[in-house]
Amino acid sequence: MRKPCCEKEGINKGAWSKQEDQMLIDYINTHGEGCWRSLPKAAGLHRCGKSCRLRWINYLRPDIKRGNFAQDEEDLIIKLHALLGNRWSLIAGRLPGRTDNEVKNYWNSHIRKRLMSLGIDPNNHRPRHRLPQFTEITTSSGSMIDDTSPSKPFKSSSPTNHFEGAALVAQQIVHSDDQTSPLLELNLDLTIAMPSSPTRKRTAMEKKTKSHIISAEVGADPLPTLPLFK
């Protein structure tokens, strides 16, 4: 039986107070990150280590960039999502100052809806309208998307705005089997920060992430920079 990550009694939950924030900041400024399990006790916080880590990473870190996402950030998220799927930490890693949680929230609350309003399935970046080469489109939950819904028709050319253009690009990246496509020249310079053990999460993630991810794995490639679509 798995032990809970923290004792449930005497542990605060929910929103953090300013005082708690300050205690966490002070402690990490003094002692640095790490050893999250023992941190709360050492810092005098009545929180579990997980909660402290999340609060620090998603909110308190000094390099966090807050506020609205810029247009180019949106574009990049779309492109990376097309490539990587819901691997939010990898996507966030390409957006300086953004966290996986923030990217995930932004995707779910903004981008997802906008893609759907453009007639693009945000799960696979394909047009939601049935086309000869796209016969079965399902959501992540497995339910069929209502193809008959009167959503805006997918525009295959002349994107009317930056966002739409980016969505199209993402779409084309994913679904172009044509190796000569100019889009394949795209090099996002996906320098996936190599942790101490680069394969740590990957196998699990690949099991989790549902198909269609372009295999851009570093694997045996000793290069630190991932040369996508060169």
Next chain:
DNA sequence: AAGCTGATCAACCGCATGCTG
């Protein structure tokens, strides 16, 4: 002004994985 509804986002939860003894 009050109630309702949908959107947003901070935080929690459970699971997977690597590490260590």
Next chain:
DNA sequence: CCAGCATGCGGTTGATCAGCT
């Protein structure tokens, strides 16, 4: 090799707020 621990991740929840009726 194995079990337990620590950490990181993605999915989900719930509190709060804004807009609408």
